[in-house]
Amino acid sequence: MENIKTDVLVIGAGSGGLSVAAGASQMGASVVLLEAHKMGGDCLNYGCVPSKAILASGKVAHSMRHASKYGIADVTPSVDYAAAKDHVADVIAQIEPMDSVERFEGFGVRVIQEKGAFISPTEVQAGDHVITARRIVIATGSSPFVPPIPGLDTVPYITNESLWELREQPEHLLIVGGGPIGMEMAQAHRRLGSKVTVIEGMKALGKDDPEMAEIVLENLREEGIEIAEDALAKEVRGTAGAIEIEAEDGRIFKGTHLLMAVGRKANMDGLGLETAGIKTHRMGIEVDDSLRTTNKKVYAIGDVAGGLQFTHVAGYHAGVIIRSMLFGLPSKATTRHIPWATYTQPELAQVGRTEAQAKKEHGSNLEVVRFHFNHNDRAIAERKTRGLIKVMVVKGRPVGASIAGEQAGELINLWALVIANKMKMSQVAAMVAPYPTIGELNKRAAGAYFSPRLFESDMVKKVVGFVQKWLP
Known part of the structure; x- marks a missing residue:
């Protein structure tokens, strides 16, 4: 067992964790970074980057079909869904070096590719390493939330994590969830040639101004996307290629593939938070305005802190706590300008x-x-x-x-x-x-x-x- 002492320990190498690690190390602090899975976290590997890449493919196909308004003949594109996924993978590969182990080791960060868990209020064990740190940052992000809909455990489904492994284009994609992820993937797949039905229990894009959301939804409907609102999923049934979703009001939606996009849950399991005296709530880890947890030596930032779940918020949080951790200056987070x-x-x-x-x-x-x-x-x-x-x-x-x-x-x-x-x-x-x-x-x-x-x-x-x- 190796015992390591450091100024800052960062758990999670997503956007927020990487920002803290790079900033703290380059400003003179000793830093250890733990990541059990992929460097870059959800944003690089499953979220922001791949979703924008597949949207770009869909945008090109849509432009080809609607070129006549610019004086150019409309063309029906020949879509190679697997090749579009290759484009996504290439985009990720081009960005990966910015988040790589090698780059962060170049900053002087000690990167350990193991899962960490608290064994005391100031110690974290990761594999054969026990790290004692003056300050600890939890930046473990979030994962797709899959609700306990009856029958869902018997039917194949995908999330924003497994979607990128799919190489065969869905004939008819059912999407449960009308938030940003659901609507972006609905438009991308519709433009690539799939039939798409979005099933939303309340209102699509419901966190935005209704008048503004309707401008977007009107366009999506005109493109042929079926958007069923106030359609709370009651039951899922069927097999691969023949899936049915029944809503509480009796409406039935049929498709070949199912994407679950109802939201995110904070990644807190297995961290030993109770051992560290860190309280949690339904949305994530409990933090104060300075992003400190109930253990004052530990901060939580990004999605796991239970607030706005955006990559740029995690980066903003990193700046807030670096000011506090490295310089001992008061620093508080706000959402007013996010x-x-x-x-x-x-x-x-x-x-x-x-x-x-x-x-x-x-x-x-x-x-x-x-x-x-x-x-x-x-x-x-x-x-x-x-x-x-x-x-x-x-x-x-x-x-x-x-x-x-x-x-x-x-x-x-x-x-x-x-x-x-x-x-x-x-x-x-x-x-x-x-x-x-x-x-x-x-x-x-x-x-x-x-x-x-x-x-x-x-x-x-x-x-x-x-x-x-x-x-x-």
């Missing part, structure tokens, strides 16, 4: 408060600014005019932004910057955007906030009239 996006086409993005949330918090002080994509010249040129941007403004400062449309995930970056730094709409309006770009939408939205104040104000007109009368 953006997220769903990468369907059109995309859907959000930062800060939705319209409903802002109304509840700010009442009559809230102003909602709206600007449609069909007034943007670049969107018209690209024939991507379906979309809307909404900005929630209180006393001149944005408190939230919702965007549905082309490049929404890119457009939301500006509003994330504005909200994070408590900037004003006047500062956005002062920005000069190159013409013609989709990015002009943000400036035009800010302009829409000021237009009534400038063009519909009797006082402004009186001032202008007075100045014009006396101006030499």
Whole structure:
């Protein structure tokens, strides 16, 4: 048994864990990193990266079928599903070196590829190693949550982890879950030629602004995706290639393959958290505003901390705790400025408060600014005019932004910057955007906030009239 003493022990080599390990090591701390499975975690191997790669394949196929609106003949693409999966694997392979053991050892990190578990409040055992650390970071992420639907244990199904091993294209893909994962995979597979039915127990894309979500859902339905809402799965039955799902209201959905995409669960099993005096709750590990657990020498970040489950949140958490661990400075995490996006086409993005949330918090002080994509010249040129941007403004400062449309995930970056730094709409309006770009939408939205104040104000007109009368 090898005994190791270190400044920082990181459990989990996903986005958050890697960020902590690299940052702490390069700033002079001794670091040990544990990872029992694949470096890069869910995002690189099963989530963000492969899903965007398969969406890119679907986008190309869709463009071929709908080229005539650009003056080019429509073509029915010959889709090789296995080759599309090869494209996904190649994308992962190109990014893998950034998350590799070799790269992190180059930073001075001691990487141990074993599962770790607490054997005391300050010690973790991983294989033949016992690590004692001044600070410990749990960054074990999350895994697909598979609900106990009757019959599901007798029917073959896939999750976002096993989907990438599938080489034969589904004839008719049933997807249980209408969140971002379900809707992204629905569109990708529909565009690659599969029939797709999404079965959602409540409302599809239900965590987003309903008005914005409907813009996306309308487009998906037009592409031929069946989206069944308020369809809580009651029973699953059948065999490979012939699967049935019965909803509580009696509706029956039939398909050849089943993808379970109802959500995620924090990876906490086998960590020995009780031994370390670390409390948990239904969503994950209990943490305070500084991301410390009930064991003050231990932090939890990313999905396992039970909050927003996004890769960029894990990276943000890493920055929060590095400030505290390495420099002893107070540092707290907040969600006020955290953006997220769903990468369907059109995309859907959000930062800060939705319209409903802002109304509840700010009442009559809230102003909602709206600007449609069909007034943007670049969107018209690209024939991507379906979309809307909404900005929630209180006393001149944005408190939230919702965007549905082309490049929404890119457009939301500006509003994330504005909200994070408590900037004003006047500062956005002062920005000069190159013409013609989709990015002009943000400036035009800010302009829409000021237009009534400038063009519909009797006082402004009186001032202008007075100045014009006396101006030499």
